[in-house]
Amino acid sequence: MNLVKTGWVVVLSLMLTASLAEAAGGESNSIVEPLLQNVSGRDSVSLDGQWTYIIDPYENGYYNHRYEPHTHGYFKNAKMTSPSQLLEYNFDTADKITVPGDWNTQEERLYLYEGTVWYNKNFRFNKDRDRNYLLYFGAVNYKAIVYVNGNKVGEHEGGFTSFNFDITGFLKDGDNFVTVKVDNRRERNQVPTVNTDWWNYGGITRSVSIVSVPSAYVSDYRLQLDPNDPNTLNGSLVVSGTKARPGKAVIAIPELGIKETVRINDTSSVAFSFNAKPELWSPQTPKLYDVQISYNGETIRDRIGFRTIKTNGEDIELNGRSVFLKGISIHEESPLTSGRAWSEEDARTLLQWAKELGCNFVRLAHYPHNEHMLKVADEMGLMVWSEIPVYWTVLFDNNAVYKKAEQQLGEMIHRDINRASVIMWSMANETPSTEARLSFISSLIKQARELDDTRLITAAMDTQSTTKNGILIDDPLASEVDIIGVNSYCGWYVSEATKCAGLKWESEYHKPIIMSELGAGALQGLHGESNERWTEEFQASVYVHNLEMVDNMTALRGLSPWILKDFRSPRRPLKHVQDFWNRKGLVSEKGIRKKAWYVLRDYYETK
Numbered sequence: 001m002n003l004v005k006t007g008w009v010v011v012l013s014l015m016l017t018a019s020l021a022e023a024a025g026g027e028s029n030s031i032v033e034p035l036l037q038n039v040s041g042r043d044s045v046s047l048d049g050q051w052t053y054i055i056d057p058y059e060n061g062y063y064n065h066r067y068e069p070h071t072h073g074y075f076k077n078a079k080m081t082s083p084s085q086l087l088e089y090n091f092d093t094a095d096k097i098t099v100p101g102d103w104n105t106q107e108e109r110l111y112l113y114e115g116t117v118w119y120n121k122n123f124r125f126n127k128d129r130d131r132n133y134l135l136y137f138g139a140v141n142y143k144a145i146v147y148v149n150g151n152k153v154g155e156h157e158g159g160f161t162s163f164n165f166d167i168t169g170f171l172k173d174g175d176n177f178v179t180v181k182v183d184n185r186r187e188r189n190q191v192p193t194v195n196t197d198w199w200n201y202g203g204i205t206r207s208v209s210i211v212s213v214p215s216a217y218v219s220d221y222r223l224q225l226d227p228n229d230p231n232t233l234n235g236s237l238v239v240s241g242t243k244a245r246p247g248k249a250v251i252a253i254p255e256l257g258i259k260e261t262v263r264i265n266d267t268s269s270v271a272f273s274f275n276a277k278p279e280l281w282s283p284q285t286p287k288l289y290d291v292q293i294s295y296n297g298e299t300i301r302d303r304i305g306f307r308t309i310k311t312n313g314e315d316i317e318l319n320g321r322s323v324f325l326k327g328i329s330i331h332e333e334s335p336l337t338s339g340r341a342w343s344e345e346d347a348r349t350l351l352q353w354a355k356e357l358g359c360n361f362v363r364l365a366h367y368p369h370n371e372h373m374l375k376v377a378d379e380m381g382l383m384v385w386s387e388i389p390v391y392w393t394v395l396f397d398n399n400a401v402y403k404k405a406e407q408q409l410g411e412m413i414h415r416d417i418n419r420a421s422v423i424m425w426s427m428a429n430e431t432p433s434t435e436a437r438l439s440f441i442s443s444l445i446k447q448a449r450e451l452d453d454t455r456l457i458t459a460a461m462d463t464q465s466t467t468k469n470g471i472l473i474d475d476p477l478a479s480e481v482d483i484i485g486v487n488s489y490c491g492w493y494v495s496e497a498t499k500c501a502g503l504k505w506e507s508e509y510h511k512p513i514i515m516s517e518l519g520a521g522a523l524q525g526l527h528g529e530s531n532e533r534w535t536e537e538f539q540a541s542v543y544v545h546n547l548e549m550v551d552n553m554t555a556l557r558g559l560s561p562w563i564l565k566d567f568r569s570p571r572r573p574l575k576h577v578q579d580f581w582n583r584k585g586l587v588s589e590k591g592i593r594k595k596a597w598y599v600l601r602d603y604y605e606t607k
């Protein structure tokens with residue numbers, strides 16, 4: 001084993017910590033800990049379940065009548081202490097809401113609500129003197145301000161990535177309460193910006209837990225097959241905490257007979273390599289190994305698959321062999337409740353539907369999905385396109401917006417760096433081809449490659465040019481990515497289905513292409529002629545003709561048609577047909593397959 005201590009790992013952990021500090025609003029009283037990885041593999045107490053909530057559309061609990069933040073914080077003491085006390089916001093008498101879960105589908109008054117909702121959870125706790133305690137949120141959409149026992153512990157912006165705060169100094173033995181100000185208003189200077197084609201589900205949308213770690217603990221680890229040597233595993237550890245000090249860590253992979261000791265030197269980070277010959281992960285053989293990382297009395301358990309992913313000219317090579325990505329796009333919407341998906345059951349159902357379609361690949365649009373999706377994709381052998389919501393028209397010439405995108409990129413990569421299923425990071429979807437956008441996304445690509453040089457980079461583009469006999473892919477962004485994603489709605493937004501197969505696709509780039517979106521809408525159960533829009537027959541016809549079209553695209557190495565399941569969108573109001581649902585699903589919101597589902601399933605059987 002050659003023990004290598006390299007500066008880049010130190011830079012990496014500092015960079016991520018710095019960006020998180022900035023993301024937490026750099027509040028003086030918020031201790032921003034490095035982002036915790038793999039919480040389910042650690043010692044934790046769940047705060048999921050019934051919380052109380054108070055709707056606060058005028059943010060009266062945060063600002064006084066002069067529109068200044070309350071110094072004392074209306075809500076932090078929202079507990080009745082005497083009958084004469086003026087208390088207009090009392091959590092003890094407030095309504096209940098389930099966490100995790102969006103508020104839109106739990107409370108009729110909140111279906112279209114965009115604003116602040118205050119959440120509160122009372123709980124009892126017994127502290128262990130020499131442990132640190134981090135309060136971890138899987139995701140809160142969109143902004144969160146977090147208080148523990150009335151003390152502000154931090155802020156986070158971004159609706160689809162996890163964050164945590166060290167609450168050791170605020171947590172008490174006995175009774176405690178956590179209060180969270182959640183604000184899902186869309187703002188022009190956010191990521192995503194104000195216009196999206198999905199429902200703005202607000203709330204504490206993923207699990208919450210208190211994670212117990214030693215005073216010095218492994219906050220970040222990665223273990224991957226060397227891209228150029230199938231007999232070597234490369235890894236790194238980052239140790240954090242109030243008493244991070246030199247010591248030893250042990251990485252064990254029992255099934256491979258591996259137990260490697262790694263010395264943590266004066267820095268809190270170390271990179272290492274050791275020999276191993278794992279069975280490679282693939283859709284056919286999704287082999288995962290139990291990995292245990294022990295340090296300072298804590299053992300973190302994970303299940304990791306080992307594989308390589310590369311491009312070679314116009315080919316995508318998984319473990320050195322060319323692969324065709326038979327995919328489908330998926331929004332993070334529950335197949336069972338139609339609200340924001342968050343559970344393992346949601347993940348298993350959605351990904352099982354993809355498997356039944358004949359997929360070996362899923363595009364998780366348009367933002368990082370919950371961690372269950374990635375861990376279940378690892379188990380099921382589904383390759384994943386994972387994406388940050390740099391969607392349509394974010395403010396590409398605004399540095400603060402860039403920092404928000406970069407923060408979400410870092411949080412996405414950091415959480416899922418050990419997931420074999422993730423083969424590519426997507427930087428953007430359908431962004432306008434301007435100089436500012438190219439610069440913005442090129443910087444994101446550079447950052448992504450610095451954080452993870454083992455995966456491919458892509459972006460979904462809709463900027464292809466029309467030529468006299470077809471379509472030309474000539475967006476300069478395509479020169480920056482490894483895989484070119486193109487979204488094309490021939491037969492729905494442009495042209496007619498019968499003309500799609502005749503389109504000749506050309507590319508200025510000798511790179512793999514994925515048709516990252518194609519499709520059409522249909523109301524499940526509405527039948528008619530194939531030229532009657534909104535019928536299942538119309539949607540099926542668009543698929544038939546588009547699949548003929550893609551078969552003529554010489555550099556095509558995959559597709560992820562839009563989309564597995566009908567999903568809510570405020571942009572789709574058509575009464576009796578859409579009713580605020582985007583109907584491009586192959587499956588209805590009730591889980592009923594449409595004719596087009598069978599067209600794609602039959603096509604994948606031939607690939």
Ligand code: GCU
Nearest residue numbers: 197429430487517562582584
């Ligand atoms: C776009 C976009 C999707 C959207 C889809 C549609 O390509 O990427 O987010 O839902 O088309 O119009 O249905």
